[in-house]
Amino acid sequence: MEVSSSVADSQNGAVIAVKDLTRTYLLGDVEVRALRGVSFDLRAGALLTVMGPSGSGKSTLMNLLGCLDTPDSGSYLLEGEDVGRLNDDQLARIRSQRIGFVFQTFNLLARTSARANxxxxxxxxxxxxxxxxxxxxxxxxxxxxxDRMDHHPNELSGGQQQRVAIARALVNDPAIILADEPTGNLDSKSGIEVIRILQGLNRNEGITVLLVSHDPFIARHTDRIIRLQDGRIVADERVPHPLVAGESQRPSELDLEEEVA
Amino acid sequence: MGILESAQVALRALASNKLRSALTMLGIIIGVGAVVTLMSAGNAVQDFITDQFRSIGSNLLFVAPGTFQTQRGPGSAPSGKGLTNGDAYALLDPFLAPDVAAIALELTGSDVVSNGAEEAFLSISGVSPNFAELRNAKLSAGRFFDIGDQVAESRVAVIGPLVVDELFPENALPIDGQIRIGEVAFRVIGTLESRGGSAFSNDDNVVYVPLSTAQTRVFPSRGSRGDFQISVIYVQAASEDRAGAAAEQIERILRQRHEILPGEDDDFTVISQAEILASAGDVLGVITVFLGAIAAISLLVGGIGIMNIMLVSVTERTREIGLRKALGARKRDIRNQFLIESVVLAVVGGTIGVVLGLLGTLVIGLLASDLNPTLSLQAVALATGFSALVGLFFGIYPATRAAALNPIDALRYE
Structure with missing residues (x-):
C-alpha cells in the first residue's frame, strides 16, 4: 500500500523515524509475523493516532516504539539515536528519559499517593x-x-487516575508520550477529559503524543491517523479539521466510520 | 537508583503488607531466638560447671587407688595395693617431684554420728591439717585441725553446715559440742561454710576428723605392709601450667613404690582438675553446638519461608515490576529492590529474635537460680549475621526472577 507522501514528516527534526520494522514472535508453535515492514516518521510536536483491528500489530509497534522490545529488522531512530540495537540497561535508560507511557489500565501503584506515583x-x-x-x-x-496530590489511586476516579498517569508520563520531560488506549477503560466524559489534557499538552507545550485507539471519535481529535492491518500500514492520512476536545458531541458510530473513512 | 532509595522502596513495600511481613519474619524470629537462648544457656551451664570445679581448689590433682580404666569399671574395689600414707609423703620428694607444691590426705568412710539427742548416718573424712587450705574449705566458726591434733590423734571434729542442721537443730554454733562417731566421742572445734553440692558429692554433709584419729580409732586401716591406707591424695601443683608435669612425676613415683613393671597398667589414677574441666567443657561444647545446630535448622526453615513469600510476592506484583521496568527501572534496580526486601525481612526478624533470645535468657536465669546466663554476644553476632545471609541467599532466586521478567508480558499479566 502506497503511503501518502504529503503527510510524511521530514527526516529533519523527526522525533521518531522507523524504517522497514519487522517483528516476528512465536505463540506456542505458531510463528506470528506481527510487523511486516513498517515505516513512518513523526516530527516533533505531532499528535497522532495509530488505529487498527486487534491483531493488526498495534501493540507490537507500541512495544517497539516504547523501547520495551527490539525489532528483528529495520531501523528505529528516536531523536536521531538508533535504539533498535541497544541492550536492556540502555533501553531502560531510554524509557526512563525519553518516553512517557500512558496505559489503558492506568497502572498506578496501589497504596501510593498520586505524588509518589x-x-x-x-x-x-x-x-x-x-x-x-x-x-x-x-x-x-x-x-x-x-488538590489531589496526596490521594491514593483508590480515592480517585478513573479519569483522575489516568490524569495522574499522564502527569507521571510528563515528569521526565520525554521526547514522546505513548498512550495505549488511554480512554479504553473510561466513560466517554472522562475519556474526552483525558483527550483534552493530551491535546492541551500537545498544543500548548508542544509535546509529541502518539495514541493507540480503535475509537474513530478519539482519532478525530488528532492531526494524523496511521492505520495498521496485518502488520502493515494501510493508510497514513492527515485529519482535515481536528476536533477540539469537549467542543463536539460524539456522533453515532455509523456517522463516525463514514467520516473518518 | 542508589541502594538507599532501593531500601526505601523495599521498606514501603513491606510496610504496605504488615501482617504478611510479620508472619514471614516469624520463622526467622523463632530461629534466631532459639539460637541465642540455647547458646546463652549452654554458656551459662558451662560457666556454672567451671565455677563448681574452681570451688574445689585450684591447680589440684586427685590421686585415687585403682583405675577407672579397669574392666570392672569405676567404683569397683581397688585392685592394686591401694594408697598409703607412705605413698603420699613420697610425693613430697623435691627431687623426684619438683612440681608438687603441697599434698593433703583423706580417708573416707561413713558411720552413725550422734550427739545423744539426734542421730544420723554420715560421711566421715579423716583429713590432714592442710586439707582446708587445699580444698578451699572455709570455716564459719571455730578452727580447723592443726599439726598438734594430728600428732596427738585428738578426738576433735569439724562439721559441715548440713551436719550442724541435722545434729544441732537448736544451736547454730555448736562449738565445743559433743558428738559420737560410732563408739568414739569427739568434740566439735569448727564448722564449715556452705559450698553447695560439688560435681562429686555434697561437701556440706561431712564430718571431718584428723587423719591420724580416723586411721587409728574410727576406721582402723593398717595395710598389708603395716602402713595406713588412705582414699585420696590431693596434690597441689606448683602452678596451673605445671599440673601435667606434676601428674607425670606422681605417676613415676607411685609406679616405683608399687613395683609396677614397665608395660603393666597403673593400679592408681591421677586426674587433674584441668582434665575434668576440659572433658566436661568438651561435652558441654558439643551439646551447645548440637542445640545451636538444631536451632539453626529452624533458621533455615525460616529462610525457606522468606523465599516462599518472596516468590509469591514477585508473582503477585508482576504488573508492578512490568510498570517499574517500563518507567525506566533496570534489571538491577528490580533485583536490588527484592533482595533488600528479603534481607530486611531477615534482619528485622533476626533483631526481634535477638530480643526474644534475651528474654529467653532472662527467663532461664529466673527459673534456674544457680545459673547466671548472660547474653552470648557470639550467638547474637552469629544469629544476626546468619539471618542476613539467609535473607540474601533465599532472596536471590526470587529477586533474579523478578529482574528477569519481560516488561511486556509483565504489564499484560493478570
Whole structure:
C-alpha cells in the first residue's frame, strides 16, 4: 500500500523515524509475523493516532516504539539515536528519559499517593529528591490535580487516575508520550477529559503524543491517523479539521466510520 | 537508583503488607531466638560447671587407688595395693617431684554420728591439717585441725553446715559440742561454710576428723605392709601450667613404690582438675553446638519461608515490576529492590529474635537460680549475621526472577 507522501514528516527534526520494522514472535508453535515492514516518521510536536483491528500489530509497534522490545529488522531512530540495537540497561535508560507511557489500565501503584506515583520515573532517572517533589507537583498541576496530590489511586476516579498517569508520563520531560488506549477503560466524559489534557499538552507545550485507539471519535481529535492491518500500514492520512476536545458531541458510530473513512 | 532509595522502596513495600511481613519474619524470629537462648544457656551451664570445679581448689590433682580404666569399671574395689600414707609423703620428694607444691590426705568412710539427742548416718573424712587450705574449705566458726591434733590423734571434729542442721537443730554454733562417731566421742572445734553440692558429692554433709584419729580409732586401716591406707591424695601443683608435669612425676613415683613393671597398667589414677574441666567443657561444647545446630535448622526453615513469600510476592506484583521496568527501572534496580526486601525481612526478624533470645535468657536465669546466663554476644553476632545471609541467599532466586521478567508480558499479566 502506497503511503501518502504529503503527510510524511521530514527526516529533519523527526522525533521518531522507523524504517522497514519487522517483528516476528512465536505463540506456542505458531510463528506470528506481527510487523511486516513498517515505516513512518513523526516530527516533533505531532499528535497522532495509530488505529487498527486487534491483531493488526498495534501493540507490537507500541512495544517497539516504547523501547520495551527490539525489532528483528529495520531501523528505529528516536531523536536521531538508533535504539533498535541497544541492550536492556540502555533501553531502560531510554524509557526512563525519553518516553512517557500512558496505559489503558492506568497502572498506578496501589497504596501510593498520586505524588509518589509521579515521582516513580524520576527515581529511576536519578533525579535528586527535592527536584522530584517539585517536578511531580508541577506535572500534577498541569493535569489539573493540584488538590489531589496526596490521594491514593483508590480515592480517585478513573479519569483522575489516568490524569495522574499522564502527569507521571510528563515528569521526565520525554521526547514522546505513548498512550495505549488511554480512554479504553473510561466513560466517554472522562475519556474526552483525558483527550483534552493530551491535546492541551500537545498544543500548548508542544509535546509529541502518539495514541493507540480503535475509537474513530478519539482519532478525530488528532492531526494524523496511521492505520495498521496485518502488520502493515494501510493508510497514513492527515485529519482535515481536528476536533477540539469537549467542543463536539460524539456522533453515532455509523456517522463516525463514514467520516473518518 | 542508589541502594538507599532501593531500601526505601523495599521498606514501603513491606510496610504496605504488615501482617504478611510479620508472619514471614516469624520463622526467622523463632530461629534466631532459639539460637541465642540455647547458646546463652549452654554458656551459662558451662560457666556454672567451671565455677563448681574452681570451688574445689585450684591447680589440684586427685590421686585415687585403682583405675577407672579397669574392666570392672569405676567404683569397683581397688585392685592394686591401694594408697598409703607412705605413698603420699613420697610425693613430697623435691627431687623426684619438683612440681608438687603441697599434698593433703583423706580417708573416707561413713558411720552413725550422734550427739545423744539426734542421730544420723554420715560421711566421715579423716583429713590432714592442710586439707582446708587445699580444698578451699572455709570455716564459719571455730578452727580447723592443726599439726598438734594430728600428732596427738585428738578426738576433735569439724562439721559441715548440713551436719550442724541435722545434729544441732537448736544451736547454730555448736562449738565445743559433743558428738559420737560410732563408739568414739569427739568434740566439735569448727564448722564449715556452705559450698553447695560439688560435681562429686555434697561437701556440706561431712564430718571431718584428723587423719591420724580416723586411721587409728574410727576406721582402723593398717595395710598389708603395716602402713595406713588412705582414699585420696590431693596434690597441689606448683602452678596451673605445671599440673601435667606434676601428674607425670606422681605417676613415676607411685609406679616405683608399687613395683609396677614397665608395660603393666597403673593400679592408681591421677586426674587433674584441668582434665575434668576440659572433658566436661568438651561435652558441654558439643551439646551447645548440637542445640545451636538444631536451632539453626529452624533458621533455615525460616529462610525457606522468606523465599516462599518472596516468590509469591514477585508473582503477585508482576504488573508492578512490568510498570517499574517500563518507567525506566533496570534489571538491577528490580533485583536490588527484592533482595533488600528479603534481607530486611531477615534482619528485622533476626533483631526481634535477638530480643526474644534475651528474654529467653532472662527467663532461664529466673527459673534456674544457680545459673547466671548472660547474653552470648557470639550467638547474637552469629544469629544476626546468619539471618542476613539467609535473607540474601533465599532472596536471590526470587529477586533474579523478578529482574528477569519481560516488561511486556509483565504489564499484560493478570
Amino acid at each position: 509521579c515521582e516513580l520515573p524520576m527515581l529511576y532517572a536519578g533525579v535528586p529528591i527535592d527536584e522530584r517533589h517539585e517536578r511531580a507537583e508541577r506535572a500534577l498541576e498541569m493535569v489539573g490535580l493540584a
